[in-house]
Amino acid sequence: xxxxxxxxxxxxxxxxxxxxxxxxxxxxxxxxxxxxxxxxxxxxxxxxxxxxxxxxxxxxxxxxxxxxxxxxxxxxxxxxxxxxxxxxxxxxxxxxxxxxxxxxxxxxx
Numbered sequence: 001x002x003x004x005x006x007x008x009x010x011x012x013x014x015x016x017x018x019x020x021x022x023x024x025x026x027x028x029x030x031x032x033x034x035x036x037x038x039x040x041x042x043x044x045x046x047x048x049x050x051x052x053x054x055x056x057x058x059x060x061x062x063x064x065x066x067x068x069x070x071x072x073x074x075x076x077x078x079x080x081x082x083x084x085x086x087x088x089x090x091x092x093x094x095x096x097x098x099x100x101x102x103x104x105x106x107x108x109x
Contacts, residue, residue, distance in 0.1 A: 001044050002051045003029055004096060005037040006088065012071050013040075013096060014085045015058055017051040031079045040093050043104065050107070055084070057103045062086060 005014050014037070018028035029039055045051040062068045072085040086096075 001042045002054055002100070003042045004040045004093065004100070005029070005032055006040055006093065007035075007037050009036065010072060010076065011088045012085050013088050013091060013093060014072075014081060015055060015096070015100075016081055016084050017048065017055050019048060028081070032081070035077070035079055041097065043100070054100075054103055054107055057107070058100055059084065061099055061103065062091070 001020065002015065002017050005016070006012065007014070014032070016028055016032075020027070029042075033039075043051075043054075045054070063070075068086050068090055070083050070085055071087045072082045074080070074082055076082065077085070
């Protein structure tokens with residue numbers, strides 16, 4: 001799956017990929033929830049490769065096409081995943097969701 005989560009105190013959004021698992025230690029979302037992140041949305045895919053490809057396309061759009069930098073540091077995210085964070089002031093969830101939907105639609109065509 002691909003997910004978007006938010007951290008209110010940091011004012012950050014994060015995209016990422018994960019795998020449905022009965023083992024909570026290997027589930028990325030469960031890891032982030034322990035650090036006060038909240039799930040905004042998840043998109044399911046048939047394979048991890050599909051989710052990874054979509055995530056990379058979204059990050060390319062954000063970082064290269066739109067010039068939106070990484071927002072949080074390693075120190076702020078001991079559970080890791082800082083490279084997929086962005087400032088919620090620069091990008092609302094609704095705008096990010098539109099980008100995600102556009103990338104998914106382009107992938108599926």
